[in-house]
Amino acid sequence: HNYEYIxxxxxxxxxxxxxxxxPKALNALCTPLINELNSxxxxxxxxxSISAVVLTGSERAFAAGADIKEMAPLxxxxxxRGNFIESWSELxxxxxxxxxxxxxxxxxxxxxxxxxxxxILYCTRGANFGQPEIKLGTIPGAGGSQRLTxxxxxxxxxxxxxxxxxxxxxxxxxWGVAARVFESYEELLKGALDTAETIAGYSRxxxxxxxxxxxxxxxxxxxxxxxxxxxxxxxLFGSQDQKIGMKAFAEKKKPEWSHQ
Ligand code: HXC
Numbered sequence: 001h002n003y004e005y006i007x008x009x010x011x012x013x014x015x016x017x018x019x020x021x022x023p024k025a026l027n028a029l030c031t032p033l034i035n036e037l038n039s040x041x042x043x044x045x046x047x048x049s050i051s052a053v054v055l056t057g058s059e060r061a062f063a064a065g066a067d068i069k070e071m072a073p074l075x076x077x078x079x080x081r082g083n084f085i086e087s088w089s090e091l092x093x094x095x096x097x098x099x100x101x102x103x104x105x106x107x108x109x110x111x112x113x114x115x116x117x118x119x120i121l122y123c124t125r126g127a128n129f130g131q132p133e134i135k136l137g138t139i140p141g142a143g144g145s146q147r148l149t150x151x152x153x154x155x156x157x158x159x160x161x162x163x164x165x166x167x168x169x170x171x172x173x174x175w176g177v178a179a180r181v182f183e184s185y186e187e188l189l190k191g192a193l194d195t196a197e198t199i200a201g202y203s204r205x206x207x208x209x210x211x212x213x214x215x216x217x218x219x220x221x222x223x224x225x226x227x228x229x230x231x232x233x234x235x236l237f238g239s240q241d242q243k244i245g246m247k248a249f250a251e252k253k254k255p256e257w258s259h260q
Contacts, residue, residue, distance in 0.1 A: 001040075005033035008040045012193050014051040014200025016044040019058075026064035027057045029110045031087075033067075038090045045095050051200035051207065053095065054192045055118060056102040059185040062127070063111030068136065085110075088142050092117050096208050098199050102192035103127045103178075104185040108166065113142035116151065116177070119211055122192050123169035123178045124185060130166030150218060151177045203241035204259040 001008060007019040018040050020027040027033075037055075044050045057063055066085075074084065091099070091114075101118035107129045115121055115129070123129075131144045139145065140161060149157035152175045160167065173181035182188040199207055213229045220228060236242050240260040248255035 001043075003036045003040070005030070006036045006040060008043075010050070011054075012197045012200070014049065015193060015196040016040075016047070016050040016053045017193070018044075018053065018055050020056070020063055021058075023058060023060075025067065026061035026106055027111065028064050028067040028069075029114065030067035030070050034087055038087060038094070041091060041095050041099075045097060050097065051202075051204055052098045052100065052196040054100045054102055054189075054196050055114075056189060056192065057105065057107075057111075059104050061105040061111070062101070062103040062107040063114055064106045065109030065111050065132075066141070085141050088114070088117075096211065097204075098196070098207060098211055100192045100196055102188050103129070103169070104188055109133055109140070109144075110142050113140060113144040113147070116143065116147040119214075120195065121172070121178045122180050122182065122188055122195075123172055124188050125168070125170045125173075125181050125183060127169030127172065128166050129169070129172055129177070130164065131161045132164040132166070134162060134164045148177070151175065203239070203245065203255075203257045205239045205241050206236060206245075209236055 005020070005022045007021045009017045011017050018037060020033070022028065022030070022033055041053065044053050078084070098120065099118045100120045100122060101115040103115050103121065103123040104127055107115045107127060109132055112129050112131055131140045131148065133139050133141070145157070145161060148160065156175065159165070169178065169181050172178040180191060182191050209232050213232050216228050217225050240258045244257060245255045
């Protein structure tokens, strides 16, 4: 594939990587970039050799937001009728495989929201997160007001979104937005790829089910979520990999997954 705004690779066994690559605009997320990202993720989703995906940017910027120059002339009717930004959520709905965001540098506005869509977020200590839309006379539009609020609580989210002040990677980790923080971009990328490779070593059936039930916790009341989890847990007794995994444990062997 010849992408203009992203780079796609398979750096480890079972691991796909998408690197946002629009350096002149600090990876501002113009529509063609999002289309390329969706296309790459769709391909990883249908690939039999990929089990987990890492999404990163450059050392300087994960993404500095939606493309302000593209949005500036947009009218209400064009945004409404074209359902502007809807295509971004393909990421969260179409990809059943775990997505790890590795954030270094700026992750602002839509860039912060994109990172928040990932299943696992890693960042550098000096990463620069924020929802500065208020400074442009608008508000987060790709789930920031919802996902950031679930991640950090109402008061802190309100403060961040109403002031537009940014927060560091160190704060992101302290508040639970990021699962882990790293000292450099190189260590960040290695950490993300290591985790993706670990996940790629497990049954794809179980991994997809695990991602699905954790994500349900964001939408369902606790009782419904626990019941949903139990049903999916029951369903996994119908997989070959549950038999393979438990038999291997009993025999003190390494499981050879069939991914069935
Ligand atoms: C378009 C952008 C951009 C953006 C940076 N650039 N961010 N272009 N959209 N979001 C461009 C600049 O115009 C500039 O292009 C080049 O990238 C380098 O940026 P500089 O500003 O020169 O770099 P620097 O001085 O290092 O400052 C970095 C920065 C600043 C602090 C990240 O660029 C900045 O504040 N960017 C905007 C951040 C923002 O407001 N994001 C939220 C957008 S609204 P030229 O051609 O001049 O060299 C949003 C809404 C989401 O995301 C709603 C739904 C998705």
